[in-house]
Amino acid sequence: MAVAHPHYLKSSEKRKDIEQLMVPNAPLAAPIPQPTILSQEELKKIAAFKAVEFVRSGMVLGLGTGSTAKHAVDRIGELLKSGQLKNIVGIPTSMKTHEQAMNLGIPLSDLNCHPIIDMAIDGADEVDPEMNLVKGRGGSLLREKMVETASKKFIVIVDETKLVDYIGGSRLAMPVEIVPFCWKFTLQRLEMLFTDAGCVGRLRTEGERGAPYVSDNGNYIIDLYFDRDMGDLKAASDAILRLAGVVEHGMFIDMATTLIVAGKNGVTIRNKD
Ligand SMILES: O=C[C@H](O)[C@H](O)[C@H](O)COP(=O)(O)O
Numbered sequence: 208m209a210v211a212h213p214h215y216l217k218s219s220e221k222r223k224d225i226e227q228l229m230v231p232n233a234p235l236a237a238p239i240p241q242p243t244i245l246s247q248e249e250l251k252k253i254a255a256f257k258a259v260e261f262v263r264s265g266m267v268l269g270l271g272t273g274s275t276a277k278h279a280v281d282r283i284g285e286l287l288k289s290g291q292l293k294n295i296v297g298i299p300t301s302m303k304t305h306e307q308a309m310n311l312g313i314p315l316s317d318l319n320c321h322p323i324i325d326m327a328i329d330g331a332d333e334v335d336p337e338m339n340l341v342k343g344r345g346g347s348l349l350r351e352k353m354v355e356t357a358s359k360k361f362i363v364i365v366d367e368t369k370l371v372d373y374i375g376g377s378r379l380a381m382p383v384e385i386v387p388f389c390w391k392f393t394l395q396r397l398e399m400l401f402t403d404a405g406c407v408g409r410l411r412t413e414g415e416r417g418a419p420y421v422s423d424n425g426n427y428i429i430d431l432y433f434d435r436d437m438g439d440l441k442a443a444s445d446a447i448l449r450l451a452g453v454v455e456h457g458m459f460i461d462m463a464t465t466l467i468v469a470g471k472n473g474v475t476i477r478n479k480d
Contacts, residue, residue, distance in 0.1 A: 245471065248274070250366035251330070254469040255279035257476070258328045258362045259286065261465075264293040267321045269354040270308055271329025272301040272347040275364050279328045280304060284311025298324055300354045301347040302423045318357055327358035331459070332379065333371045334363065338466050338479055339440060341374055343382035343457030346411070346422050352455055355462055363463040367470035373436045374458060375404070380430035382411070382457040383447060387419070387427050393452035394429050400446050405434025426454055 245253070255278035262268065262283060270280050286292040288311075297313045298321060299305040308315055318324075329351060333341035340363060342348050355361045371377050385393045394408045411420040411428040419427050437443050440460050447456045466477045 245469075247366050247368065250469040250471075251275040251364070252278040253474060254364040254366060254467045255328070256282055257467050257469070257474050258364045258465075259283055261326065261360075261362060262286075262292060262295070262328075264295070266325040267296045267298065267316070267323070269324045269327025269329070269358045269361070270297045270299045270304050270313070271327065271364075272299075272304045272351060273330040273345045275330030275366070276300075276304065276328060277307065279364065280307055280311065280313070284308070284313055287311075287313060296321060298327075298354050300327075300329065300351040301345075303347075318353060322357060324354060324358040326360040326362065327355045328362045328364060329355060331363050331365050331369055331463075332457070333374060333377050334365055334369050334463075334466060334468075335371055335374050335376070337461075338363070338463045338477070339374055339461065340459040340463060341377075341381050341457050342459050343384070343428070344380055346382070346420060346428060348382055348457040349384050349422065349424055349426070349455045352459065352462075355459065360464045361462055362465045362467060364467045365469075367468055370468065374440055375431075375433035375437055378432065378434075380409075380411075380432060383408075383429045383431060384422055384424070384426045384454040384456070385429055385452050386454060387421075387425075388452065390419070390427050390429070390452075393450065396450050396452070397429055397431060397447065400450075401431070401433065401437055401443070403435070404437040406437070407432045424454070 259282040296316050297308050331340040331342050332344045398406050398408045408429045408431050413420045464479050468475045
């Protein structure tokens with residue numbers, strides 16, 4: 208199903224007016240409707256707002272992490288404030304989202320108190336044609352996976368740049384959360400699993416001094432980069448999880464129940480068969 212972006216037309220018309228004002232001796236003609244070019248940020252927001260339309264009062268909600276999920280959390284906060292939503296309980300997937308939701312006044316809880324979640328809404332770094340995902344480039348994969356596997360429905364929200372032919376296909380990171388102890392050893396073991404796919408691993412670092420990035424759970428992250436398709440994802444997942452030292456990986460296989468993609472031609476909503 209594709210839906211256009213009517214609520215964004217006004218701003219494009221505004222832009223047209225401004226362009227006309229900047230052209231010397233521009234004729235005073237009625238503005239000609241132009242196709243709207245939306246930024247990636249606007250597309251993320253459109254996908255996020257569409258997902259929040261599925262939220263109902265009384266739900267326990269998994270609150271995702273990242274720049275796309277942030278729009279969804281903001282929107283939920285807004286609807287709670289205006290009274291359009293009531294009795295929502297949010298389960299945040301990171302310390303960052305916890306802070307955002309708290310500042311918005313969204314009542315929060317955790318998996319100990321709410322082991323079954325009605326619906327989770329979160330972004331993704333990659334989505335393949337089977338709706339398998341890569342997540343965790345923002346470092347929150349472990350808590351996201353815990354919350355989203357506990358969710359009856361998991362709505363993934365992305366702009367169309369996240370669509371790939373196969374997992375790893377963006378050539379960007381597939382994150383793996385590991386314990387800090389002897390991280391180089393674990394990195395080498397991870398690379399060795401995927402030599403056929405031309406896999407290279409890098410410890411994620413931050414700051415000018417390149418200190419290891421530390422997750423909300425006190426762990427390190429190894430980013431894996433693939434030259435070629437790694438093949439059977441379930442076999443890859445099992446092999447990674449069998450390595451002592453690995454906590455979790457960022458492949459979310461067969462977890463998404465709905466995918467919302469915002470692109471220049473509109474919004475597409477797809478449910479898992
Ligand atoms: O750890 C981060 C999460 O998995 C994000 O959902 C993912 O990285 C997508 O983030 P963004 O919406 O900022 O592209």
